[in-house]
Amino acid sequence: MTRVLVTGAGGAAGVAVIRSLLARDDVTVFAADMDGWAAGLYLVPAAQRRLVEPGRSDAFVPGLAALVADDALDVVISTVDVELEALATRRTELTPAVLAAPSADTLAVALDKLALAERCTPTVNVPRTVLAGPDALAVDWEFPVFAKPRRGAGSRGVRVVPDRAALERLPVDEDLLVQDLLPGEEYSVDVLADADGRVVAAVPRIRARVDSGVAIAGRTVHDPELEETAAAVARAIGLVGVANVQLRRDREGRAALLEVNPRFPGALPLTIAAGVDIPSLVVDLFTGARLPEHVGFRELASVRFLEDVVLDPREVLESAHAAHQDED
Numbered sequence: 001m002t003r004v005l006v007t008g009a010g011g012a013a014g015v016a017v018i019r020s021l022l023a024r025d026d027v028t029v030f031a032a033d034m035d036g037w038a039a040g041l042y043l044v045p046a047a048q049r050r051l052v053e054p055g056r057s058d059a060f061v062p063g064l065a066a067l068v069a070d071d072a073l074d075v076v077i078s079t080v081d082v083e084l085e086a087l088a089t090r091r092t093e094l095t096p097a098v099l100a101a102p103s104a105d106t107l108a109v110a111l112d113k114l115a116l117a118e119r120c121t122p123t124v125n126v127p128r129t130v131l132a133g134p135d136a137l138a139v140d141w142e143f144p145v146f147a148k149p150r151r152g153a154g155s156r157g158v159r160v161v162p163d164r165a166a167l168e169r170l171p172v173d174e175d176l177l178v179q180d181l182l183p184g185e186e187y188s189v190d191v192l193a194d195a196d197g198r199v200v201a202a203v204p205r206i207r208a209r210v211d212s213g214v215a216i217a218g219r220t221v222h223d224p225e226l227e228e229t230a231a232a233v234a235r236a237i238g239l240v241g242v243a244n245v246q247l248r249r250d251r252e253g254r255a256a257l258l259e260v261n262p263r264f265p266g267a268l269p270l271t272i273a274a275g276v277d278i279p280s281l282v283v284d285l286f287t288g289a290r291l292p293e294h295v296g297f298r299e300l301a302s303v304r305f306l307e308d309v310v311l312d313p314r315e316v317l318e319s320a321h322a323a324h325q326d327e328d
């Protein structure tokens with residue numbers, strides 16, 4: 001049996017990963033979250049539920065390392081951005097378990113939208129991207145343009161900049177980026193790359209409805225341009241494992257790069273149902289199994305509803321912390 005711990009059990013991605021792995025009879029799933037009310041904890045048997053420190057806490061990585069030892073874990077999967085940042089340069093502390101996450105370099109580039117644009121520009125259609133301030137004022141833009149935080153998430157702080165006067169008024173002390181506006185349709189592409197960085201699957205999705213930044217309805221679409229663009233992004237950042245590449249069509253209708261979320265997306269159930277069981281393939285990848293050359297998918301649509309799980313109140317784990325606020 002492969003013993004896998006999945007963190008972020010309160011989030012949509014965490015729940016989807018746990019559900020996917022529970023379907024395997026060669027995997028024992030441990031579920032973890034910082035919050036005892038995280039729903040995904042209660043998908044696994046009581047003996048396999050764990051509380052962890054918040055990803056921002058200094059105690060997070062040592063606490064996880066202690067779980068690796070106590071539970072004899074083989075694989076750790078984190079579905080939470082702040083945890084991945086904390087773990088990126090410290091993955092050896094989880095030895096002998098492997099952290100099923102992209103390399104520190106891949107994470108660093110993906111989480112910095114300026115570094116990402118610079119890394120991908122040679123091989124991918126990327127909107128011109130510069131820091132607000134003198135760099136942005138030096139460019140002869142076609143207005144409107146778009147501004148967003150260099151290290152943003154969940155669409156916080158994004159805005160359309162209608163003209164040059166508004167560009168001059170942008171704050172210069174907030175690490176804002178200015179970008180060509182991409183006025184077209186937006187896509188999320190779930191990408192899986194093998195140990196050699198070869199892209200095994202790229203599944204474009206339209207996000208038909210988004211609630212608090214999480215796609216709650218959508219459909220998968222076959223589109224070679226989207227699939228190839230997302231794969232080129234994955235290659236440019238040296239992806240091994242899973243990432244969610246967000247694209248949007250530019251003024252000419254071509255697919256262009258918005259950003260990369262280097263983790264499992266909340267809309268994973270659709271991608272899994274469409275034929276690419278990313279969590280299961282990620283466990284195979286990080287336990288040294290060879291992945292298929294290519295995993296295809298079908299066009300499917302999905303909607304989502306809430307479901308209440310009823311528990312004995314004595315079963316609810318008591319934690320000092322509330323749920324993570326960050327979601328994509």
Ligand SMILES: Nc1ncnc2c1ncn2[C@@H]1O[C@H](COP(=O)(O)OP(=O)(O)O)[C@@H](O)[C@H]1O
Nearest residue numbers: 146152153154155156158179180181182258259
């Ligand atoms: N260059 C752009 N042109 C048009 N819309 C954009 C552009 N960049 C971002 N957006 C919009 O803002 C949203 C958030 O931007 P994104 O780059 O995905 O950052 P994050 O999700 O980390 O906040 C996108 O989903 C998209 O709708």
Ligand SMILES: [Mg+2]
Nearest residue numbers: 154155246259
């Ligand atoms: Mg985004």
